[in-house]
Amino acid sequence: MSIPTKFVPSAVEDKWYKYWLENDFFKSTPDNRKPYTIVIPPPNVTGVLHMGHMMNNSLQDILIRRARMRGFNACWVPGTDHASIATEAKVVEKLKKKGILKKDLSRDEFLKHAWEWTDEYGGVILEQLKKIGCSCDWDRTKFTLDPEMSKSVITVFIDLYNKGLIYKGYRMVNWDPQAQTTLSDEEVIHKEKTGSLFYISYKVDGYDESLVIATTRPETILGDTAICVNPKDDRYKHLHGKNAIVPICGRSIPIILDEYVDVEFGTGCLKVTPAHDPNDKSLGEKHKLDFIDILNPDGSLNSFGLQYEGQDRFAVRKSIVKDMEGLGCLVKKENHTSKVGTSERTNAIIEPRVSEQWFLKMKNLAKPAIGAVLEANEVQLIPKKFKNTYRNWMENITDWNISRQLWWGHRIPVYYYGKNNDHYVVAESKEKALELAIIKFGNPNMLISELRQDADVLDTWFSSWLWPISVFDGINKPNNEEVNYYYPTQDLVTGPDILFFWVARMIMAGYAFRDKFPFSKVYLTGIVRDQKGRKMSKQLGNSPEALGLINEYGADAVRVGLMLSSAAGNDLLFDESLCKQGKNFTNKIWNAYRLIDSWNVDSKIDQPISSKDAILCFEHAFNKALETVDDHFEKYRMSDALMTVYKLIWDDFCSWLLEITKPDYGSSIDETSINQIKIQFQKILKLIHPFMPFISEEIWHIIKSRSKKESLVISSWPVQKKYSNSVLKNYDTLKQIVGSVRHFRKENSLKQKFPLSLFYYKTNSIKFTEVILRLAQLDKIEFSNKKIKEKGGVFRVGVNEFFIPLEIKIDSKKESIKINDELKHLEKFLGSIMNKLSNSRFVENAPNDVIELEMKKANDSREKIENLQSRLESLN
């Protein structure tokens, strides 16, 4: 059976993925092994795979595959998120294109459309994850709107309500006029925008005088119910107790006093619009002012907007300014930049608005979650720098607005009754609600039809914060075997952008509902950016199509490309050339195996010393690399781990081991060598498998074809073995000698073999001479005690000097300049060492080994200088 010349990823990817699934390698059930669990950050159910997902999930797959090989009961739970606002927005848009408006649909009709959409596109992204090789236990796939998942959410709501942590509050919230819902503070992104600061004059009621206020939002004057000045501000003392007239609408409003007003800013007069600004709201409550809400839910003005009614807030801003200009009450206009809140989802400019919403008290929930991360270290954030960000947010946490004026999501389990919805009960079902209502209201004849469920749904994150518990049904059945076995999970891999949205809240939920942290490590990836450092996004069109990349380079190559430069927490400037590098690496591995497979084996040949030595060197290099790789994994430095394996394969295995053991053209390899090489190859396949699952599995099966078959997926990760530093040092020396000979050849345009002599200092031998002979293409290596002063080539490796007795023309002028330069350097270096050594403070303070080292450096330098000097003499 011959191996194809080219590795064609598409030809093997589906084959092996199917094979893995058929053999249930990714399936996990509780047993007596230690579990290693990862819950996926559930992508939006209607989402499409992008670069961020690819990186994120490749990382998780690398972790879970290695854990599986290390003998853990590895369990990676996949799933999707209903993504309330995002999905609803998409459905609304899609219906709009068909000419259907949300407002014309009933809730049930709308939800039917939403489910259709979900059934059509939901799970597409999970299929895409399979393409990149993700080894999830697909039988465990969860969706946040699944019945048990929803039940968990409702149970938790009721529980928190009964504990007094959930309350209904009439408060200022963030209103998204496009999605027409409230948002949590975290969903508001503050962006710097340039606008204008308008100075508007208000007449003082009953006096021939006016005052001037400054505002960035002139349309809100229609909602003004006071003017506020600082009581200490001498400029306005004569106005205390008077009223002012709001331009346009002519309303007379009081001039109130409060220290809140900054005397320095603007004119020192502040217009107060309690219904449209959080600070004004506090002032309004403090001074018992009227609240005038001038906006409709869609951001247009309502009847308080007078002649502007029905127009959009930004249109009104323009026309009201123009109108005031006409009335002469616009004093001036200045350029002004300020941070404007925008919706994370729709990008719409947020309106602060007072309304009645459900809130969750966070302070007490946060307490154990702060301790876990900052003191007990039960949950580690990687990289550590996020600890500060976390602390800052957690210590200043505010109550969480959990209600959304949407339909797609978990409906709030609150049932109203009474004339104006003035009573309510909280229950998991209408029937249960009726029972409670009858008890509470004392009306035994109450009918179920009198109950009206709250129209709102819960924030998406109110279900995802339970994810690590609810995927094991740990809310509904707190003592089930699964949750007891898998929870707490080990690693969570996600982006830092959802540290507050999701990670922090999961930690809080973990302590609140299971009295235990949800995961012990949080690996926060960087954000994938393009070459110009811009975040990849659909709008910018700078995101390569994920599946397109896989088709072009192969899944293994893309995974390698992503891993090569993705240190935790560092943003990754994605460059397609990294995938190219990954593809080249795939090709390299493939060809290495093709080479081995092509060799004829002759059982009668003895193993050459060079092969024996080379394999010995490789084994030690392997063990050292394994130690390094394991250490990198321990520190979650996956790109470093990959680079270590990359170099082990490319350099140590291919460039050295295979080049040394490769039989001459037409000859055969001995049986011992080929067998040992194959064993080494299998070991490196294991190391590369978590990174490149497909090609490693393909070759693994080819190697194994004559013996019993077993998947690499469930093979064992190599165990660290001792390696000898002296062997590695000799190996390194041989590489340098070979390199030097090659360099010498190139410098002198030599092609033929030639004899090489070694001039020694402290040793009369070098190791692995057979190997050197072979790779450097030399006739012989001789040792000599005497300095050889013939003309010829000379080079040094460490303190050893090598001489090549060959009649070649040497440009002695050039050579002596080179030697002199080197001498200068060495002398300067020696000088600085001698300085140190003659400094009594250094000798007294520095540890012995450092001093010894310095002395050795000095001696070595002297030897080198001596060498160079005699070389210089021989030139003249």
Add this chain to the structure above:
RNA sequence: GGGCGCUUAGCUCAGUUGGUUCAGAGCAUUUGGUUUACACCCAAAGGGUCGGGGGUUCGAAUCCCUCAGCGCCCACCA
């Protein structure tokens, strides 16, 4: 306004508690090489006064101060 982080080769980044031979890697570059696994390749080479300045120390890319530039998070200044 508060907090955090970054600045090391053309690019992307390592550099662990200051000390293992005048700073490392990958990519890119230059030069030479193709009948004998791979040009998606082999071999060799070049390339950095570690952002600027000052300080601590026997010794600083590493610690401290300061200046400059960049990035992120948080915050209600109209």
